[in-house]
Amino acid sequence: MLKEFEHLPEGLLECRAQELMAFLEGPALIHLPGLRPEPLFVSVLLHGNEDTGWEAVRALLRDYADRPLPRALSILIGNVEAAAAGRRRLDGQPDYNRVWAGGDSPEARMMSGVIGRMRERGVFAAIDIHNNTGLNPHYACINRRERAFFHLARLFSRTVVYFTQPEGVASLAMSTICPSVTVECGKVGQGRGTEHARELVEAALHLDHFPEIDVPAHDIDLFHTVAPVKVPEAVDVGFGEPEAQLHFPEDLDRLNFRELPAGTLLAEVNDAGVRLEAWDEAGRDAFDEYFELRDG
Numbered sequence: 001m002l003k004e005f006e007h008l009p010e011g012l013l014e015c016r017a018q019e020l021m022a023f024l025e026g027p028a029l030i031h032l033p034g035l036r037p038e039p040l041f042v043s044v045l046l047h048g049n050e051d052t053g054w055e056a057v058r059a060l061l062r063d064y065a066d067r068p069l070p071r072a073l074s075i076l077i078g079n080v081e082a083a084a085a086g087r088r089r090l091d092g093q094p095d096y097n098r099v100w101a102g103g104d105s106p107e108a109r110m111m112s113g114v115i116g117r118m119r120e121r122g123v124f125a126a127i128d129i130h131n132n133t134g135l136n137p138h139y140a141c142i143n144r145r146e147r148a149f150f151h152l153a154r155l156f157s158r159t160v161v162y163f164t165q166p167e168g169v170a171s172l173a174m175s176t177i178c179p180s181v182t183v184e185c186g187k188v189g190q191g192r193g194t195e196h197a198r199e200l201v202e203a204a205l206h207l208d209h210f211p212e213i214d215v216p217a218h219d220i221d222l223f224h225t226v227a228p229v230k231v232p233e234a235v236d237v238g239f240g241e242p243e244a245q246l247h248f249p250e251d252l253d254r255l256n257f258r259e260l261p262a263g264t265l266l267a268e269v270n271d272a273g274v275r276l277e278a279w280d281e282a283g284r285d286a287f288d289e290y291f292e293l294r295d296g
Contacts (some may be wrong), residue, residue, distance in 0.1 A: 001110045004117070005030045013058050017051035020077060021084040028077045029114060031121070032061075034069035038124040040204050041074045041178070043170050046096040046128065048082025048089060052185045053129030056197035070205045071124065076114055097128070098166060100173035111173065119177050125152055125204055126174035128182045129197050134253030138196055141182040143172040148179035148210040154220060156183050156200045159257065163225035164281055179210065223257070227278045227286040235274050245271045269296050 003026060012030075015023045031039065044053030057075055079096045082089050089095050099108040100115070118126070125148075140153035141161045153160045164172070174180040183200060185193035231237045231246060240250030247268045255264070269275070275293055280286040 001026055001106050002113065003028045008032060008061065013061055017045060017048075017054045017080075017083040018086065019084075020045070020054070020080040024077065024080055027080060027110065028075075029117065030075045030077070032069060032073045032075070034072040034205065036071040036124075036208070038122045039072035039074040039118070040201070041076070041118050041123050041126040041174065042201055043076040043078060043126070043128045045080060045083050046078040046170060047130065048079040048084075049086050050088075050129075050131035050188060051083065052131050052188065052190075052193045052197055054083075055194040056129060056201060059194065059198050060201055071207075072121075073205065074118060074121065074123070095168075097130075097170055098168040100170050101168040111170070115173055115177065118174070123174075123178045125178050125207075125210075126171065126180035127152075127201060127204060128170040128174075128180070130182060130184050131186065131188045131193065132184045133187065134256060136184065136186060136253070136256050138186055138193065139184050139257075141171060141184065143169075143175045143180070146179075147212075147214055149175070149181065150215040150220065151210045152179045152181045152204065154215050155203045156181070156196070158219060159221050159223070161223045161225060165225070165228060165279075227280050227290060229290075230277045232274075232277055242268070243270070245269065245274050246276075266291075269293070 003024060005028065008030060012023060042053070042057060044057055045051065054077065079089060079093070082093065094105055094107050096107060099105060100111045102108055102112060137159050138157050139159040139161060140156045141163060142149040142153050143162070143164060145162055150160070169182065171180040171182040183197060185197050187193070236245040237248070238244030238246070239248045239252065241247060247270065248266070252266070267276070275287060276291060278286045278290055280289075
């Protein structure tokens with residue numbers, strides 16, 4: 001599935017995310033030389049409708065068209081087929097950011113190959129660039145609470161999220177061979193998100209090494225994802241739609257990254273058998289630890 005290049009294909013930087021499928025015909029791993037040989041690995045478009053990473057890489061490489069990169073750079077361009085359709089993934093496709101833990105699917109084998117290639121090249125660090133929905137600060141996610149990971153995350157934001165689930169994400173897989181981070185750059189189409197991602201990649205390219213001192217505690221707001229929460233697939237869900245089985249406030253995202261007092265209303269249910277699913281890091285049902293269902 002994967003095309004691999006040791007150079008920048010001519011005309012690639014003229015393509016927007018929606019045009020990459022026609023140009024590349026599939027995912028691509030591109031290796032570019034730099035003054036320091038150990039490459040920075042940057043993955044973009046693992047979700048086809050999140051194009052900030054690709055726009056940031058385009059902007060950076062245009063700036064370095066006539067000068068060498070400070071460090072070698074390896075770029076994984078992911079789900080270009082979904083990008084052409086403006087979708088996270090196509091029907092029948094796995095999520096490209098859930099297949100990095102191994103498996104028999106072509107996509108899982110492809111990502112295992114990418115990890116192997118980057119290990120061979122002595123990868124310096126890894127950055128996976130994403131967008132999200134709703135009202136959020138720009139934030140970084142790490143999968144190991146280690147010094148180099150904190151330094152890499154802090155290059156992007158003082159807001160840092162530590163998580164260990166789900167297992168199949170790129171940053172978790174890359175964390176076994178180098179410091180890695182996922183960065184969330186706000187909503188698609190926001191210029192500041194592209195600029196911020198580009199600044200991060202350039203800063204990481206300029207790093208000679210990670211500092212041997214800890215990031216001061218007062219320089220980071222560290223959050224821990226203790227329990228991913230999901231709506232059961234069979235449940236009719238709505239935002240600002242009181243007739244739905246499970247009804248969230250339309251402006252639920254105003255609560256993001258805020259400490260909430262006990263008793264904060266998160267949703268209303270119109271069916272006594274409906275509730276959210278919450279599972280802790282060990283896979284145990286954690287609903288009762290964090291939520292209460294009372295009077296609907």
